[in-house]
Amino acid sequence: MTATKDQILAELAKIIDPDLGRDIVSLGFITKVAECDGIVGVTINLTTPACPVKDQMKAKAEDLIRALPGVKQVNVEMTAEVRGQKETRPIAPEVKHIIAVSSGKGGVGKSTATINLAVALAQTGAKVGIVDCDVYGPDVPMMMGLKGEPQTTPDRKLIPKERHGVKTMSIGYLLADEKPVVWRGPMVHKLIEQFLSDVEWGQLDYLLVDMPPGTGDAQLSLAQIVPLTGAVLVTTPQAVSTFDVGKAIGMFAQVGVEILGIVENMAGYAVEGRIEGAGAGQKVSIRTGLGNLEVATDAEGIFRTVVDVFGSGGAQALADKHGFPVLGRIPLNPIVRLGGDGGDPVIIADPDALEARIFREIAGKLAQRVAVREFSELPILQ
Numbered sequence: 185m186t187a188t189k190d191q192i193l194a195e196l197a198k199i200i201d202p203d204l205g206r207d208i209v210s211l212g213f214i215t216k217v218a219e220c221d222g223i224v225g226v227t228i229n230l231t232t233p234a235c236p237v238k239d240q241m242k243a244k245a246e247d248l249i250r251a252l253p254g255v256k257q258v259n260v261e262m263t264a265e266v267r268g269q270k271e272t273r274p275i276a277p278e279v280k281h282i283i284a285v286s287s288g289k290g291g292v293g294k295s296t297a298t299i300n301l302a303v304a305l306a307q308t309g310a311k312v313g314i315v316d317c318d319v320y321g322p323d324v325p326m327m328m329g330l331k332g333e334p335q336t337t338p339d340r341k342l343i344p345k346e347r348h349g350v351k352t353m354s355i356g357y358l359l360a361d362e363k364p365v366v367w368r369g370p371m372v373h374k375l376i377e378q379f380l381s382d383v384e385w386g387q388l389d390y391l392l393v394d395m396p397p398g399t400g401d402a403q404l405s406l407a408q409i410v411p412l413t414g415a416v417l418v419t420t421p422q423a424v425s426t427f428d429v430g431k432a433i434g435m436f437a438q439v440g441v442e443i444l445g446i447v448e449n450m451a452g453y454a455v456e457g458r459i460e461g462a463g464a465g466q467k468v469s470i471r472t473g474l475g476n477l478e479v480a481t482d483a484e485g486i487f488r489t490v491v492d493v494f495g496s497g498g499a500q501a502l503a504d505k506h507g508f509p510v511l512g513r514i515p516l517n518p519i520v521r522l523g524g525d526g527g528d529p530v531i532i533a534d535p536d537a538l539e540a541r542i543f544r545e546i547a548g549k550l551a552q553r554v555a556v557r558e559f560s561e562l563p564i565l566q
């Protein structure tokens with residue numbers, strides 16, 4: 185006796201997508217079930233290639249099907265297809281999700297976050313682009329190691345410049361170096377419109393928009409020009425930055441843009457050292473400028489602590505107040521800056537670094553949030 189398709193589907197229906205809270209059969213994730221002489225082939229099509237529980241789901245499906253009578257071999261293939269926005273959008277219709285990356289205050293690491301998240305999403309297999317609308321400091325070209333004027337198609341559309349698997353368009357490609365430009369509101373509006381409609385983006389799963397800092401015209405323009413999937417906020421932990429982000433939250437609420445989550449950057453500086461010959465428990469006093477920190481060595485004489493240079497807990501407080509998640513906290517570390525300055529973001533230059541790992545986790549959480557938003561209006565199948 186061999187397992188029937190119905191039996192296989194009944195087993196797969198025991199797998200619940202943790203974010204959507206429903207089983208993967210009723211969600212329509214099973215795109216293929218085949219059985220022949222005890223060999224079972226199944227394809228599970230997830231909502232994003234960046235799904236953090238992909239491997240667990242695959243293992244669970246294999247275990248469940250293997251336990252059915254007559255099954256000798258199981259092949260579970262995991263695929264992914266980012267489901268698009270429900271709104272039909274005349275501008276950039278081939279782009280499934282447009283996500284603003286915004287900060288209340290300048291210099292908090294908005295461009296750094298945009299680039300590392302975009303590369304992290306692309307590394308999972310998603311099609312990703314970045315629009316750099318930060319007219320006051322278009323850092324994307326330098327941080328992505330790209331420069332020069334973009335080429336155009338025969339119908340005069342700009343061709344995005346591509347590196348690390350991410351398509352980019354930046355005002356920085358179009359401005360002569362060092363030449364100051366005074367940007368007025370209508371000019372910024374026009375630029376955003378052009379970057380969305382006159383650039384040959386092709387099919388994209390996620391287009392991240394690096395916004396100018398602040399809560400001004402640019403954010404309003406973007407929300408008016410295209411329906412956004414949502415916004416990601418970047419802040420440093422201290423009160424003045426989180427205060428400015430509070431204003432950004434109010435502005436996005438006014439124009440009906442959902443906050444997908446907040447990234448706390450420069451969240452503590454990791455201090456680590458070793459005292460030659462010391463065993464466990466030797467006390468070390470570290471002078472930090474925020475007072476002395478007392479730590480103790482471990483068995484190898486190593487001590488570690490985090491200095492909260494910019495304070496702590498600001499993002500969590502905002503998240504608790506407004507009901508969106510903290511997507512992650514990136515420590516302050518020169519390797520993040522060096523990656524940005526050198527054109528190879530830390531996620532490429534130092535993929536095993538803690539900061540790179542955190543950026544990958546944040547990208548996974550962001551993709552999940554987008555998928556949940558997309559599925560939130562699905563009818564419940566019984």
Ligand SMILES: Nc1ncnc2c1ncn2[C@@H]1O[C@H](COP(=O)(O)OP(=O)(O)OP(=O)(O)O)[C@@H](O)[C@H]1O
Pocket residue numbers: 287289290291292293294295296297318321323397449450451514515516517518519520521522524525
């Ligand atoms: N976690 C970090 N650790 C160390 N340096 C960082 C970190 N995050 C960002 N930086 C550095 O801080 C500087 C400002 O970052 P970035 O340009 O990303 O900020 P921004 O918010 O986009 O700024 P702007 O307001 O100019 O657009 C850059 O030199 C960047 O490399």
